[in-house]
Amino acid sequence: MKINITSPSFDEQELLLLKQCLDSKWVTQGEFTQQFESLFKQRHDVQYAFATTSCTAALHMAMVALEIKPDDEVIVPAFTWVTSAHCVEYVGAKVVFVDIEPDTFNIDPAALEAAITPKTKAIVVVHLFGLAAKMQEIMEIAKKYNLAVVEDAACATGTNYDGKPVGGIGDIGCFSFHPRKVITTGEGGMVTTNNPKLAERIKILRNHGATANPNIDTSKPYYMGNFDHLGFNLRFSDIQAAIGVAQMAKLDKLLADRLACARQYDLLLSSVSELTIPQMPSQCGHSYQSYVVCLLVGGIDRRNLLMEALATEGIQSRPGTHAVHRLGYYKNKYGINSTSYPYASKSEDLSITLPIFPGMTDLDQQKVVNILKAALST
Numbered sequence: 091m092k093i094n095i096t097s098p099s100f101d102e103q104e105l106l107l108l109k110q111c112l113d114s115k116w117v118t119q120g121e122f123t124q125q126f127e128s129l130f131k132q133r134h135d136v137q138y139a140f141a142t143t144s145c146t147a148a149l150h151m152a153m154v155a156l157e158i159k160p161d162d163e164v165i166v167p168a169f170t171w172v173t174s175a176h177c178v179e180y181v182g183a184k185v186v187f188v189d190i191e192p193d194t195f196n197i198d199p200a201a202l203e204a205a206i207t208p209k210t211k212a213i214v215v216v217h218l219f220g221l222a223a224k225m226q227e228i229m230e231i232a233k234k235y236n237l238a239v240v241e242d243a244a245c246a247t248g249t250n251y252d253g254k255p256v257g258g259i260g261d262i263g264c265f266s267f268h269p270r271k272v273i274t275t276g277e278g279g280m281v282t283t284n285n286p287k288l289a290e291r292i293k294i295l296r297n298h299g300a301t302a303n304p305n306i307d308t309s310k311p312y313y314m315g316n317f318d319h320l321g322f323n324l325r326f327s328d329i330q331a332a333i334g335v336a337q338m339a340k341l342d343k344l345l346a347d348r349l350a351c352a353r354q355y356d357l358l359l360s361s362v363s364e365l366t367i368p369q370m371p372s373q374c375g376h377s378y379q380s381y382v383v384c385l386l387v388g389g390i391d392r393r394n395l396l397m398e399a400l401a402t403e404g405i406q407s408r409p410g411t412h413a414v415h416r417l418g419y420y421k422n423k424y425g426i427n428s429t430s431y432p433y434a435s436k437s438e439d440l441s442i443t444l445p446i447f448p449g450m451t452d453l454d455q456q457k458v459v460n461i462l463k464a465a466l467s468t
Contacts, residue, residue: 093454096270097447099344100333107332108366114328122331127280129338130265133248136258136282138289141326141334142296145244145266145279149177149214150323152240152262155291158183162211162278167197168415168434169214174242176412178214184425186210187415189431195219195370195382195410195441198433200225201463207230212238217246217256219410220272220274220348220377221370225251225259232260235383244279247272250375257282262292272344272377273337275330276443296324343385348378354452355381355444358459364388364466381446382410390439399465405458411443 099276111122123141131139142148145340158164160182161192166175168187178185195218202213215223218365232239239260243249249256263282267275281292294301299321306313337344352368359367366384370376385393400407413434415426429435444458 092404092447093450093458094382095408095443095445097406097449098269098274099340099347099448100336103336103339104333107336108329111328111332118327119331120328121327122328122335123326126326126331126334126338129286129335131282133338133341134255134257134263135262136255137284137286138282138292139260139287140281140292140296141282141331142279142324144177144277145264145268146173146176146288148264148266148279148281148325149173149240149242150180151292151295151322152264153177153181153212153238154261154295156238156240158211161209163207163209164212164214165197165202165205165210166214166414167216167218168431169195169411169413169437170218170242170337171244171411171412172417174216174419179419180203183211184209185418185420187426187431187434189433190218190426190437192384192433192437193366193415194221194223194371194374195437196221196223197228198441199224199231203231205234206237210235210237212240214240214242215260216242216244219247219382220245220366220379221368222246222251222256222374222376224374225256226373227326229259238262244268245379246253246270246377247266247379248341249377252373255446256375258284261285264420267334267337270379272348273334273341275334276328276339278326278334294319295321297321298323344448345377347450348446350378351383351446351448351450351455352376352378354455355446355459358455359383359462362459362463362466364432365462380410381444382441384410384437385440387440393440393442396462396465400442400458400461401447403457405459405461406445408443409438410443411438413438440442 154178244266265280299319
């Protein structure tokens with residue numbers, strides 16, 4: 091039987107709310123979107139939350155809202171999904187990569203501080219695979235150098251750092267609702283902030299650059315609004331939001347199920363000395379959006395053989411994520427040596443994301459581990 095790398099959790103509640111949305115005939119951004127934003131805002135303890143089309147869109151708007159300009163530099167971890175860096179390129183700024191901590195896969199605060207120059211304006215902090223980055227150290231560095239902090243929390247819905255939800259610790263938080271994430275609306279994202287000026291900019295950017303015209307009653311049929319800013323069409327649909335409302339109602343259970351799966355993997359893999367298992371430093375919570383192990387003995391060819399052994403038995407896996415500095419666009423534009431950022435490179439080459447999702451059975455997890463053990467023994 092096939093074991094997918096993920097399996098979204100849907101039930102009658104999603105169908106019920108979808109029907110309500112469709113029956114209302116209002117399917118663009120509306121009341122369900124407002125409800126979803128309100129639930130997300132409350133759960134993540136932030137003053138403002140704006141649903142949008144993707145986390146990529148959220149990150150792009152973050153750069154624009156922070157007024158990142160060409161010739162500015164933005165620091166990004168070298169091991170992350172590519173859009174953590176793309177958002178900087180979208181506004182013409184320069185990506186400055188820094189290496190990660192090999193035990194957490196998150197940005198190394200010491201490497202971060204060493205990469206700061208007079209041109210540095212912001213840091214993209216990724217809570218990779220759902221593990222909170224070391225925000226206290228990072229925020230101290232950001233304050234010292236007067237830098238904005240964008241939390242790429244694509245994987246980290248519901249993750250806490252030192253008891254506080256991520257996404258409201260830095261200046262702007264960006265979340266994803268892709269099907270592999272903790273909650274899903276098919277596609278979609280969220281921008282969070284506690285800064286009213288940034289919130290107003292994001293609200294304008296999301297809706298074509300529209301602002302209210304104070305001289306015209308908005309209820310009038312001829313009201314069209316003002317367009318004094320260059321914006322985007324990055325609005326959410328109420329169809330997606332209806333699913334999001336249902337997903338938020340079960341967030342705590344989804345997180346608990348993922349944690350239980352992670353603890354079972356920890357137990358099953360505790361005797362496998364050739365693989366590392368995910369670490370969780372003090373203060374750093376983990377949503378276990380992904381469960382990523384790393385091969386300690388052997389190189390990328392052996393890692394690939396392990397993944398092929400899983401695939402042969404119908405088990406999906408994939409590398410953790412990109413070593414972004416080695417991708418063609420960044421390597422060619424910045425002339426980056428492929429041996430730079432060694433921990434990021436090693437993590438891409440030796441990592442394996444194992445299936446993890448709510449409802450995954452102990453037997454499924456045992457099967458995954460048995461195949462890994464057998465393949466390691468050959």
